[in-house]
Amino acid sequence: MNKIEHLGIAVKDLEAASKTYQTLLNTAPYKEEQVESEGVTTLFFKTGESKIELLSATNENSPIAKFIAKRGEGIHHIAFAVDDIEAEIKRLTSEGFQLLNSTPKSGADNKLIAFLHPKSSNGVLVELCQEKPK
Numbered sequence: 299m300n301k302i303e304h305l306g307i308a309v310k311d312l313e314a315a316s317k318t319y320q321t322l323l324n325t326a327p328y329k330e331e332q333v334e335s336e337g338v339t340t341l342f343f344k345t346g347e348s349k350i351e352l353l354s355a356t357n358e359n360s361p362i363a364k365f366i367a368k369r370g371e372g373i374h375h376i377a378f379a380v381d382d383i384e385a386e387i388k389r390l391t392s393e394g395f396q397l398l399n400s401t402p403k404s405g406a407d408n409k410l411i412a413f414l415h416p417k418s419s420n421g422v423l424v425e426l427c428q429e430k431p432k
């Protein structure tokens with residue numbers, strides 16, 4: 299794993315949270331992107347080498363809607379940058395981690411992504427991210 303690529307934060311109201319994080323980080327978001335396959339709208343801020351990804355739900359079955367209903371707003375996942383996501387999926391599967399998708403899927407901000415079940419990683423939802431090949 300190379301670095302923390304982003305922290306995902308589940309929010310109820312993306313516009314209100316955007317204002318809060320613009321003030322907190324003293325910078326404007328650089329991208330808003332809807333990823334309908336995940337049921338989310340994302341908003342990205344750069345913070346040094348990493349990013350903050352604000353996520354709001356686009357429908358009631360979204361993982362973000364379920365998370366907020368159960369746990370309230372807050373840190374939803376930690377995403378690590380990897381060079382070769384398929385190799386990492388293989389490695390982690392053979393180490394006994396439960397992958398939520400065993401083939402990479404399309405994420406936000408030009409990434410291929412895969413998730414580990416939070417029960418595999420001490421209650422933390424982990425996302426693997428690889429830059430999409432050009």
Ligand SMILES: CC[C@@H](C(=O)O)C(=O)SCCNC(=O)CCNC(=O)[C@H](O)C(C)(C)COP(=O)(O)OP(=O)(O)OC[C@H]1O[C@@H](n2cnc3c(N)ncnc32)[C@H](O)[C@@H]1OP(=O)(O)O
Binds near residue numbers: 333404
């Ligand atoms: C925009 C794309 C992308 C990017 O490019 O960055 C994203 O970040 S998308 C982010 C949204 N997508 C996902 O989260 C996909 C992966 N998540 C899932 O598949 C599911 O959310 C889940 C983790 C498998 C949970 O789903 P489910 O079992 O249907 O939900 P429950 O509400 O029943 O929860 C079961 C159990 O798990 C706990 N839980 C749920 N979410 C989290 C979480 N984010 N972190 C830690 N724990 C989580 C939940 O509290 C339940 O625990 P118990 O009550 O103790 O059983």
Ligand SMILES: [Co+2]
Binds near residue numbers: 306351375425
């Ligand atoms: Co993410």
